[in-house]
Amino acid sequence: MERFSIGEVSALTGVSVDTLRFYEREALFVHPVARDAAGRRSYGTFEVEWVRMCARLRGTGMPLPTIREYADLVRAGEGNERERYGLLRAHQQRVEEQVAELVAARDAIAAKADLYAARLADGTAGQLWAGTPAPCLEDGRGREVA
Amino acid sequence: MERFSIGEVSALTGVSVDTLRFYEREALFVHPVARDAAGRRSYGTFEVEWVRMCARLRGTGMPLPTIREYADLVRAGEGNERERYGLLRAHQQRVEEQVAELVAARDAIAAKADLYAARLADGTAGQLWAGTPAPCLEDGRGREVA
């Protein structure tokens, strides 16, 4: 059962050494992190996976206090899987919404970029631009300017 | 050519009144915002669309300084559409990556939630759990605990 130094965990997970210590202070770990004879942190595979999970949750916008709640549930042990399930599903729901919003925004941005592409391609860039639908910015004189 | 008060723009765009003033201080607007006789801000349809665009860009993680760059280009007027195009496409690219990462994280979260669902459904919750592939957290004794 191999063990990992904080630097190794950082390399393995992409989470910085400082952030790992910070997460520990913030009580995001399920169990107190073990130390070796010299007082250095020593992580097991469980911790590494846990950190990866934390990174995913953070990366999808879960605030630290919520991750702490999840850790608390896991720490409390068996018997609260329904709560853990609810927490994960609720978060998944939020992530689905994020994806939808992101995709919508991307489409709007892509549409605008396409517009520029068309303008550049047919040489009308820098010239008057007839009124266009929704996502275009006009200056009130029918001129698309952004 | 209707005009809008700051409160109306806020209602129309979902961007708070404070934030609108803040964006103005941060020079995110293409043109200085007009004022009515009493010194109150008066926005046109162009500004409203611009704010919407800013909200989209912000919502997809574009930092204020980059939005300011874009505003600067638009303000500079015709002749730099290639730069504007590059800026938008580059951002679109970043958003595509965000979507991909978000979807991947969502899948991992969903997989874990599914695992809990299965455990809850077949009544094995709270019992020993045989070793499972990647996204599962085990305590080193083959026990999935999180």
Added chain:
DNA sequence: CTAGGAGCTGGAGCCGACTCCAGGTCAACC
């Protein structure tokens, strides 16, 4: 045996993006 590198602690600092305030002006309605 010493120099370097990884780790340690507690605490301070930073950053981006708001958000909130006090204290004031105005316009409009009753």
Added chain:
DNA sequence: GGTTGACCTGGAGTCGGCTCCAGCTCCTAG
């Protein structure tokens, strides 16, 4: 003509999430 409510300004405060620092202890390689 008073009171409400939207708006104004400049500046200060907040918040989340790191990130950095000084000054120290180890272990390892040369």
